[in-house]
Amino acid sequence: MATAPSARHRRSFSGTVGEALDGPRSRMELSRSEYERVCHSSISNTSADHGLLIPNGSYALTANNCIQCKCSANTYQLDCTPVQGNRSCPAVPPCTGGLKLGEMNRTGCGSMCAYSGYTNGASLSIQTTLVSNQTACQKGGARRLEFSGSAWTMSVICFHMVLILIWSL
Structure with missing residues (x-):
């Protein structure tokens, strides 16, 4: 060897x-x-x-x-x-x-x-x-960013649903 x-x-x-x-x-x-x-x-x-x-x-x-x-x-x-x-x-x-x-x-x-x-x-x-651990920092940051993006998307969808409900009344 x-x-x-x-x-x-x-x-x-x-x-x-x-x-x-x-x-x-x-x-x-x-x-x-x-x-x-x-x-x-x-x-x-x-x-x-x-x-x-x-x-x-x-x-x-x-x-x-x-x-x-x-x-x-x-x-x-x-x-x-x-x-x-x-x-x-x-x-x-x-x-x-x-x-x-x-x-x-x-x-x-x-x-x-x-x-x-x-x-x-x-x-x-x-x-x-x-x-x-730079990788853990980067991944943690990505997860936080991903969560905040999905929370923003969910907020926009909920807002539109409320508008649709109000309009249909």
Whole structure:
């Protein structure tokens, strides 16, 4: 089985992608359509893996194979979780509010504990940050707009029904 290239090889538009969910992929350049469908990330510019791009339906291992990040069309936000069973990996710190990496809360638009990078000085250190779930915000806004549009339509219909009833008397 081929191993995934290291994260530094998947950093830019002309970089390679990681292993696909359906198995290892050979090194390849991102096409323009893949580049337009990469997930947004919260990886810091100071992280060793900043610029990591993962197309929809793919995943990559980063932070010395301690973090697995995948991209899904549901959110187009990088979804990262700690790799289980790797004893050489440090503990991943929780985000503000006690959320663990990859967990979401449901208040407001929803927040997610996101991977924000790593440093590899004397020892490996993994960082996390709390980010708002942009997809949930957009969908919630769309639902509110849809509801207000349907309420407006219903009001207009009711108004016309009242006019018809009054006219027929």
